[in-house]
Structures are given as C-alpha cells and as structure tokens.
Amino acid sequence: MSNKISVITVVYNDVKNIRNTMESFFLQTWEDKEYIVVDGGSTDGTAEVIKEYADRLAWWCSEKDDGIYDAMNKGILHANGDWINVLNCGDSYCSTESLKEAMTNCDPESADIIYGNSVRKQLGHTIMTEVSADTTGLNYAPIYRHGSSFVRTSVHKKYLFDLSRKKNFGYALDWYLIYTLYKKGYRFVKTNASIETYDIDGMSNHPVRSTWLNYRIVTSDGFNVKKLKKFIVSFVMAALTRGRVYRAFRKFVLETFTNTILSHVPIWTVRRSSLKMLRTKIGKGTYINRHCYIMDPNRLSIGHYSHINRMCTLDARGGLYIGDSVSVSHGVMLMTGSHDINAVNFPVNYLPIRIGDYVWIGCGAIVLQNVTIGKGAVVAAGSVVTKDVPPYCIVAGIPAKIIGKRNENLDYKCEP
Structure with missing residues (x-):
C-alpha cells in the first residue's frame, strides 16, 4: 500500500492565513501526497492566493457552499489518495516531518483511522497535547483533534459528513462522524506523532456548549446512565474552569500546595497519594524524594521502579514522560x-x-524541551541535553554529545 495522503484545506475569506497553511503542506517531506483546496467563494483575495499554487494542486474550486462540512465533502469526493487529512485554513503542521512521522510511527495496515497529538496555540503560547491510545474514551467524548487524524479514503467516501444533522450538532459534525465510525467498529490506531498546530480561539472554542453537543452525539444511539454521569461532571467542570475563582484555586493547588507544602511532607505514602489525586501517574515502586519542584503534576507520568532524587525540577507543563x-x-x-x-x-x-x-541522568544535568532520551542511555553529570539521545548511548558536555556506549543487557530496579 502506498499510503498516499490527500490533504484538504477548507477556507472562506481568510487571505491573512491561507498562504501559511498551504506552505505548511508543501514543506512536508512525505512525498506521496496531494493537495485539495476548497474555497467558499472568497471576496477578500483568498482565491487569488490559491490561484498562485494552482499548478501544484490536485483540485481546487472557489464557489459558494453550504458551510464548512459541505466544503469538506466536496474535497473528500475529489480525493485520490489512500488517506484523507483535513488541514483547515489558519492551522499548520507541527513540523515538516508531521505526515512522515504519522505514517511511519504506526502500522497503517492495521488502521482505518490514524490519530496523533496536537499543538495548541493560545495568546501566542504553544502547548502540546498528548492523546491517549485508549480508544474507549470515544464512548464519551473526542480524544483527539479532527485535524490530527487520517481517515482511510474508502471509509470517508462511504461516510461523508452528514449535513442533515447540521442543525442538531452544528460545528461538532466532525465528532458525530468520528463517533459513528467508532460505534461501527472501524479500527482506530494512535501514531506517535504530533500532527496539527491549531489556534484554540477557533469557532469551536465554547467548552460548555461543546460538552452539551458531545453528550447529544454520544447518546444519539440511546440513553446511558454512565454517559449522563460523565456529562454532568464534564459540564460542571467546563463551566467552573472559565471562572477566575477556579483559576486561582488551580494555581494554588498546582503551585503553592504542591511545592511549598507537599514537597516537605516526610511520608512518601502521603506525597504519593496527594500527587495521584492531582492526576500524576506514578508506577509501582517509584519514589520521588522531598524538595523536588514540580510544575503541572497533572501532566507528569512516571513508570515503575524509578527514582527521582532531591532538588530536581520536573517541568511537566509540556508533558513529561519518564x-x-x-x-x-x-x-x-x-x-x-x-x-x-x-x-x-x-x-x-x-x-x-x-x-x-x-x-540514568547524572547530578545537575539539564534536559531541554522536545527531547527524547532512548532506553538505557546515560546523561553525564552537568550536561545540557538539547537533542535526542539514542538508546544505550552515553552523552556528556554542553551541549551533550555521544562519548560512549552502554551495556544493553540491563535488568534492575531503582528502589529507595
């Protein structure tokens, strides 16, 4: 299978962003791809920008349509690839390798829908969202961004966006399609890739309303008590999180309580239980010493029998996985x-x-963002790691460089 990707961009009167979105596609290193652009009859110069790329497009049009999902359906019907990805105007790919990593970091043959991580922009800041590989969450709500997914073309042409449901589900029509495919038993597979960068201030950034639409969709095939309970909790949280009181309380818990009070508690069982209540994932036999500084413990995940020594800084704001x-x-x-x-x-x-x-990371070492340290690797004391470290390599220096190899026959537990 070639795994050719048909990327569809839908746009209407967005001359400010259309070029950046299109260039994001053309910069992708994955060669087996085609680009389809559907313009809703823009009058602000958007169509003129698209025309500049006309000879590089598989198909495009500029005409009135019945909204974003009608435009997407047009693009789907003209797709000739094996997979369909929707890259809306204003969004972009996380890197030039996004399409390549999406296809190579999973087994496409075992999937009907491939989905990955996203990076959201908010007030100029960017935060990566790690999605779950557990697809059972789709029983209750979306677990990934629509733009960070690939639907097998044969499936998508069979199941277009149902415009007859637009009045009921509005901008959540994409979630209705995802839910439909999930309930029909199509195979969802997570890929270890960050695909889409999106601006959180888009048309669907209405947490309370989105929660209500999600519930209506997941109960469109029948009432369920468990779904009702989850909806109530999600609805209350969506309403509360938009208030200043909640934000102040959250800051107190994740900052003052975690690092001023909890880090000084001498009993690990108490610290462990409290961190778990804050949604820190801590495996069996793992130990975090006192006086560590933890940022966003709810985004920290540590496996089994790992040991975090004193005075460490664990910045989990972007996701920290140990x-x-x-x-x-x-x-x-x-x-x-x-x-x-x-x-x-x-x-x-x-x-x-x-x-x-x-x-093993030695004393005083610094590991910077967007770095993966491979299995069995060693970071020497005082090093600054700015790039990925291959498995079983020993690195040292500023910036850290490979200085040796480690024995690969490892079998031990780090216990306090």
Whole structure:
C-alpha cells in the first residue's frame, strides 16, 4: 500500500492565513501526497492566493457552499489518495516531518483511522497535547483533534459528513462522524506523532456548549446512565474552569500546595497519594524524594521502579514522560518550557520530554524541551541535553554529545 495522503484545506475569506497553511503542506517531506483546496467563494483575495499554487494542486474550486462540512465533502469526493487529512485554513503542521512521522510511527495496515497529538496555540503560547491510545474514551467524548487524524479514503467516501444533522450538532459534525465510525467498529490506531498546530480561539472554542453537543452525539444511539454521569461532571467542570475563582484555586493547588507544602511532607505514602489525586501517574515502586519542584503534576507520568532524587525540577507543563527503572540524580532539571526569542511578544512554548526505561541522568544535568532520551542511555553529570539521545548511548558536555556506549543487557530496579 502506498499510503498516499490527500490533504484538504477548507477556507472562506481568510487571505491573512491561507498562504501559511498551504506552505505548511508543501514543506512536508512525505512525498506521496496531494493537495485539495476548497474555497467558499472568497471576496477578500483568498482565491487569488490559491490561484498562485494552482499548478501544484490536485483540485481546487472557489464557489459558494453550504458551510464548512459541505466544503469538506466536496474535497473528500475529489480525493485520490489512500488517506484523507483535513488541514483547515489558519492551522499548520507541527513540523515538516508531521505526515512522515504519522505514517511511519504506526502500522497503517492495521488502521482505518490514524490519530496523533496536537499543538495548541493560545495568546501566542504553544502547548502540546498528548492523546491517549485508549480508544474507549470515544464512548464519551473526542480524544483527539479532527485535524490530527487520517481517515482511510474508502471509509470517508462511504461516510461523508452528514449535513442533515447540521442543525442538531452544528460545528461538532466532525465528532458525530468520528463517533459513528467508532460505534461501527472501524479500527482506530494512535501514531506517535504530533500532527496539527491549531489556534484554540477557533469557532469551536465554547467548552460548555461543546460538552452539551458531545453528550447529544454520544447518546444519539440511546440513553446511558454512565454517559449522563460523565456529562454532568464534564459540564460542571467546563463551566467552573472559565471562572477566575477556579483559576486561582488551580494555581494554588498546582503551585503553592504542591511545592511549598507537599514537597516537605516526610511520608512518601502521603506525597504519593496527594500527587495521584492531582492526576500524576506514578508506577509501582517509584519514589520521588522531598524538595523536588514540580510544575503541572497533572501532566507528569512516571513508570515503575524509578527514582527521582532531591532538588530536581520536573517541568511537566509540556508533558513529561519518564519510563521504568529510571534514575534521576540530585539537582537535575527537566524543562519542557521555553520562549520564542524572535517573536515580538516573547511567547512561551511547551513541548514534551520523553525518557526511556533504564535511563540514568547524572547530578545537575539539564534536559531541554522536545527531547527524547532512548532506553538505557546515560546523561553525564552537568550536561545540557538539547537533542535526542539514542538508546544505550552515553552523552556528556554542553551541549551533550555521544562519548560512549552502554551495556544493553540491563535488568534492575531503582528502589529507595
């Protein structure tokens, strides 16, 4: 199978963003692709920009339509690839490798729908969202962004967006399609790739209304008590999280309580239980010493039998994933946050750090955002890691470079 990707961009009167979105497609290193652009009859110069790329497009049009999902259906019917991805105007791919990583970091043959991670922009800041590989969550709500997914073309042409439901589900019609495919037993597979960068201030950024639409969709095939309970909790949380009181309370819990009070509690069982209540994932036998500074513990995940020593900084704002039997020595800083130094407003960017099993990070080392440290690797004391570290490699220096290899026959647990 060639895994040719048909990318569809839908646009109407958005001359400000159309070029950047189109260039994001053309910069993709995945060669087996085609581009379809559906313009709703723009009058602001958007169509003129699209015309500049006409000889590089598989198909495009500029004509009135019945809204965004009608436009998407037009694009789907003209797609000739094996997979369909929708890249709306104003969005872009996370990197030039996004399509390539999406296809190579999973087994497409075992999937009807492939989905991955997304990066959201909010007030100029960027934060990556790691999605779950557990598809049972689709019984209750979307678990990934529509733009960060690929639907097998043969499936999508059979199941177009149901415009007859637009009055009922509005801008959530894409979720209705996803839910329909899930309930019909189509195969959803997560790929280890970050695909779409999107602006959170889009047309669907209405948490309370979205929660209501989600519930209507997941009960469109019948009432369910468990779904009702989850809806009530989600609805209340969506309403509360938009208030200042909640934001102040959240800041207190994730900052003052976690790092001023909890980090000084001498009993690990108490600290562990409290962190788990804050949605930190902590595996069996894992131990976090006192006096560690943790940012956003709800985005921290640590496997089994790992040991985090004193005075470490665990910045999980962009997602911090630590494997099994990992030893993090005193004073290590794992930093997922950074800034765009060339942007006028100096925005904050958050990207994840992933640390494999059996990794040892020496005293005072710093690991920066968007770095993966492979299984069994060693980071020497005082090093600054700015790039991925291959499995079983020993790195040292500023910036860290490979200085040796480690024995690959490892079998131990890091216990306090």
